[in-house]
Amino acid sequence: MIPRGARDNARRAAIWVGVGVLLALNAALAVGFGAVTGLLGFSGFPIVGAIILMTRPRNGVGRYLYAVGILWGVSAAMALAGGFADTGGWSGVAGVATGPAWAEAIQAALGWPAWVMLPLIGLIFPTGRVETRSGRALFWLLIGFAALAGAAEAVRPGPLPVSARPNPLGVPALTGLTDAVTGPVGLVCFLGIIVAVIVDLAVRWRRSSGADRLQYRWLVFGLVSTIAIVALSGAINAVFPGRAWVEIWSAIAVLSTNLIPVAIGIAVTRHGLYELGRVVSRTVSYAIVTALVIGIYAAAVTSTTRLLPDLPTVGVAVATLVAAALFLPALRMVQRRIDRRFDREHYDAQEVVDEFGERLRIGTDPLTTSDDLTRAVERTLQPTAIGLWTTGAGS
Numbered sequence: 001m002i003p004r005g006a007r008d009n010a011r012r013a014a015i016w017v018g019v020g021v022l023l024a025l026n027a028a029l030a031v032g033f034g035a036v037t038g039l040l041g042f043s044g045f046p047i048v049g050a051i052i053l054m055t056r057p058r059n060g061v062g063r064y065l066y067a068v069g070i071l072w073g074v075s076a077a078m079a080l081a082g083g084f085a086d087t088g089g090w091s092g093v094a095g096v097a098t099g100p101a102w103a104e105a106i107q108a109a110l111g112w113p114a115w116v117m118l119p120l121i122g123l124i125f126p127t128g129r130v131e132t133r134s135g136r137a138l139f140w141l142l143i144g145f146a147a148l149a150g151a152a153e154a155v156r157p158g159p160l161p162v163s164a165r166p167n168p169l170g171v172p173a174l175t176g177l178t179d180a181v182t183g184p185v186g187l188v189c190f191l192g193i194i195v196a197v198i199v200d201l202a203v204r205w206r207r208s209s210g211a212d213r214l215q216y217r218w219l220v221f222g223l224v225s226t227i228a229i230v231a232l233s234g235a236i237n238a239v240f241p242g243r244a245w246v247e248i249w250s251a252i253a254v255l256s257t258n259l260i261p262v263a264i265g266i267a268v269t270r271h272g273l274y275e276l277g278r279v280v281s282r283t284v285s286y287a288i289v290t291a292l293v294i295g296i297y298a299a300a301v302t303s304t305t306r307l308l309p310d311l312p313t314v315g316v317a318v319a320t321l322v323a324a325a326l327f328l329p330a331l332r333m334v335q336r337r338i339d340r341r342f343d344r345e346h347y348d349a350q351e352v353v354d355e356f357g358e359r360l361r362i363g364t365d366p367l368t369t370s371d372d373l374t375r376a377v378e379r380t381l382q383p384t385a386i387g388l389w390t391t392g393a394g395s
Contacts, residue, residue: 011057012054015050015053015054015066016050018046018050018066018070019046019047019050019069021073022046022069022070022072022073022076023043023046025073025076025077025080026042026043026072026073026076028076028080029076029079029080029084042068042069042072042257042258043258044257044258044260044261044262045065045066045068045069045072045258045260045261046065046066046068046069046070046072046073047069047261048065048261048262048264048265049061049062049063049064049065049066049067049068049069049261050062050066051265051269052065052265052268052269053066055269056128056268058128059128059268060124060127060128060129061121061124061125061126061127061128061264061268062128062268063128064120064121064124064128065261065264065265067117068114068117068118071110071113071114071117072114074110075107075110075111075114078103078104078106078107078110079103079107081099081100081103082097082098082099082100082101082103082104082107082162083096083097083098083099083103084096084097084099084104084107084162085097085098096162096163097160097162097163097165098163101160101163101165101166101167101168102168102169104160104161104162104163104165105154105160105167105168105169105170106154106169108153108154108160108161108162109150109151109153109154110150111153112146112149112150112152112153112182113146113147113149113150116142116145116146116149116190117142117146119142119193119194119197120139120142120197121219121264122197122198122200122201122219123135123138123139123142123197123200123201124139125201125215125216125219125264125267125268126212126215126216126219126267126268128268131204132200132203132204134196134200135200138193138196138197138200141193142193142197145186145189145190145193148181149181149182149186149190152174152177152178152181152182152186153178153182154169155167155169155170155171155174155178156170156175156178156182157170157171157172157174157175157178158170201216204216205220211270214267215267215268215270216267218263218264218266218267219263219264219267221259221263222259222260222261222262222263222264223260223263225256225259225263226256226257226259226260229252229253229256229259230253230256230257232249232253232291233249233250233252233253236249236294237250239298240298288334289330289334292326292330292334293326293330296322296326
């Protein structure tokens with residue numbers, strides 16, 4: 001009989017080997033397309049899932065994140081088997097597929113389960129189990145719709161999305177069904193399920209308290225941050241297409257998808273659970289300052305280019321210097337105001353420390369310094385007990 005410790009070690013090793021295989025598959029695909037950020041964009045899901053499963057092997061959230069990683073890896077494997085190649089900005093139209101057509105068909109079909117399964121986290125978070133009767137019904141609706149939509153896409157007749165070859169798995173007799181499931185009707189049903197999942201999540205969040213409530217706040221923070229960054233990236237790409245700095249921001253937007261599994265990992269493991277205020281404060285501060293600096297940069301480039309049409313590089317240089325000079329002062333000003341709203345405990349503690357330091361700078365009274373120090377510690381750290389040792393005056 002194999003000892004339990006050896007089984008646990010083998011299980012942990014197998015989990016991380018799986019993560020390595022998933023990363024290797026997507027690395028091969030990303031390097032072939034010259035888009036390494038595509039690899040890094042979803043790497044957080046299997047990695048965080050593996051971290052959770054190390055100590056909680058039966059945790060549903062960890063299994064969910066790892067399953068998302070497996071879908072991600074299988075999709076990459078089918079793309080490699082299908083001979084996908086970049087012909088200049090691959091997006092499903094500018095690419096080619098030289099491998100077997102069935103691999104391309106399966107790769108296209110995997111997209112539906114991958115997207116449909118994403119709202120599932122709202123039902124099993126944070127315990128890893130479905131807690132409500134309505135949640136269990138929604139769980140099976142999501143599972144059934146994901147399987148049905150994936151199968152419908154696999155047997156859809158007609159040209160494949162990358163190579164435009166006929167789908168070898170297509171079944172013409174099922175055209176009506178596939179169009180209904182993956183068309184407007186299916187989309188409306190899917191959106192209805194998403195709304196119901198959000199309602200179920202909101203009800204459980206409202207009924208929670210203490211650490212459980214903070215766990216829900218972490219999930220919402222990860223989701224909202226990712227949506228905001230991706231939406232801002234889309235707007236910037238629409239206004240300033242083709243710019244080098246826009247490409248950098250697009251890469252950041254892809255990487256931001258990792259905020260979702262990272263926030264979930266913090267909430268489930270409760271490591272850093274109580275630091276949400278500081279994280280939100282810093283995130284909001286940097287978002288506001290980044291948007292402000294980008295706006296100033298764009299205005300400076302536009303105005304100087306119009307004033308000096310023969311020297312466009314001068315406009316870019318001036319805009320860069322202005323943006324760089326404004327970043328840190330703007331960050332300090334914005335961060336202080338944001339801390340007052342989102343990180344009030346840290347803000348109040350800093351005020352107490354600054355006040356105590358000012359009293360020491362102005363003048364130190366040995367008879368009152370110990371009392372001032374004690375009050376400062378009580379107001380900032382709020383200990384249950386405090387003791388202060390001082391040396392006696394020499395004779």
